[in-house]
Amino acid sequence: MSDERRLSSVKRLGELGLDLEASQDETLLKIPCVLTEECRATEENSLSLDLRKYNFRCSNCHEHGSFEDLVRRLENSEITFGHIAPPDDEQEFGVALRAQPGAVASSGPKVHLLGAVDRVPPPPPRPHRNLGERIIITLLALVFLGAGLSAAALSGFANYQAFSSSVADPLQAGIWGWTGVIAAVISFGGFTFFYWHTANKRMKEGVRALLFALAGAGTSILGTQMYIAANNQASEAEITTAGSNRALLEQQLGDWRVQLAGIPPETRSVEGLEAYISEVERVGRTEQKPYRDAQNELGLARRRDELQAKIEAANAELLGKGKGDILIEAQARAAIPSWFFAGMLELFSSQGTSIGLVALLILYTKRRDLAEPDAD
Numbered sequence: 001m002s003d004e005r006r007l008s009s010v011k012r013l014g015e016l017g018l019d020l021e022a023s024q025d026e027t028l029l030k031i032p033c034v035l036t037e038e039c040r041a042t043e044e045n046s047l048s049l050d051l052r053k054y055n056f057r058c059s060n061c062h063e064h065g066s067f068e069d070l071v072r073r074l075e076n077s078e079i080t081f082g083h084i085a086p087p088d089d090e091q092e093f094g095v096a097l098r099a100q101p102g103a104v105a106s107s108g109p110k111v112h113l114l115g116a117v118d119r120v121p122p123p124p125p126r127p128h129r130n131l132g133e134r135i136i137i138t139l140l141a142l143v144f145l146g147a148g149l150s151a152a153a154l155s156g157f158a159n160y161q162a163f164s165s166s167v168a169d170p171l172q173a174g175i176w177g178w179t180g181v182i183a184a185v186i187s188f189g190g191f192t193f194f195y196w197h198t199a200n201k202r203m204k205e206g207v208r209a210l211l212f213a214l215a216g217a218g219t220s221i222l223g224t225q226m227y228i229a230a231n232n233q234a235s236e237a238e239i240t241t242a243g244s245n246r247a248l249l250e251q252q253l254g255d256w257r258v259q260l261a262g263i264p265p266e267t268r269s270v271e272g273l274e275a276y277i278s279e280v281e282r283v284g285r286t287e288q289k290p291y292r293d294a295q296n297e298l299g300l301a302r303r304r305d306e307l308q309a310k311i312e313a314a315n316a317e318l319l320g321k322g323k324g325d326i327l328i329e330a331q332a333r334a335a336i337p338s339w340f341f342a343g344m345l346e347l348f349s350s351q352g353t354s355i356g357l358v359a360l361l362i363l364y365t366k367r368r369d370l371a372e373p374d375a376d
Helices: 003-015 037-042 067-077 131-164 170-199 203-261 270-283 289-318 338-364
Strands: 028-031 047-050 055-058 064-066
Touching: 003 067, 055 067, 064 067, 131 170, 131 203, 131 338, 170 203, 170 338, 203 289, 203 338, 270 289
Parallel strands: none
Antiparallel strands: 028 047, 047 055, 055 064
């Protein structure tokens, strides 16, 4: 059956009273069967319409066939889906016509070929019944898509850094780095195509897309793991260096304290000694012994202040309160489990993006096959 004939039969079923949007299932529609008296009496949803294969089947009368067959049955029997036969009690006072012997009932043609002037204009499009559901699913799909693309960007960055650092040549480093970025794109793109093909019963194409997706996901996981492992090794090296720096700093701190203990505690402040020396120089008594003793004491006072500043800075570094990163910053950095983080990042990247894209595809490609055929 050609696409034009299928669309024509679908349109004709709508003209015969079939509500194609009565069910939220886009592939199967179940309605009461009107093909036989028994089915019309039961009023059960026994007639199943397959909107993908364009065929029907009744579970009560076991009638089946294509949509064209259903249209012919309805036109020949002059029954529509909106037709309801009146019950017997309402016909109690009706006029009964008795057939005369030998009379032949005349009947006109039951099939009338419609021309261009007989065509019924299509009904106006109906507003979507589940607008709130569409908005919610759209927002969630966009959230998943944004999160997945962000994770894909992080995965691509990690892959680029890991693969580009594996070679020394700058040109080859760039090529290998962009190979990792391509792997991240193929991962979430391949899973999206896999879901899309399998949903449309194209299993061979779905398997091909899945193979590409798995290859891209494996490459991305390896690249992210290499990147995290390199950072963990750098952190371990910093911790080792910090331990060496701690031992050296503690040794220097002990030497500074010994030197500070050798300075007499009665040594005056630098400010007081400088003021005294300036006054002696002003009055011209620089040749006297107190002037020379004050100069020597000024040197000790300055050395004392210098040692005290170094000791305070060293204590701050040992306690993690200084400006440097000798100890605390390196030791407080926790090592990330590389394989676990790489797997989770790839899962967020590929599946989050695929879920968002597939949801948008399903939501905004609803029943394209029910579009009106082109006018002849």
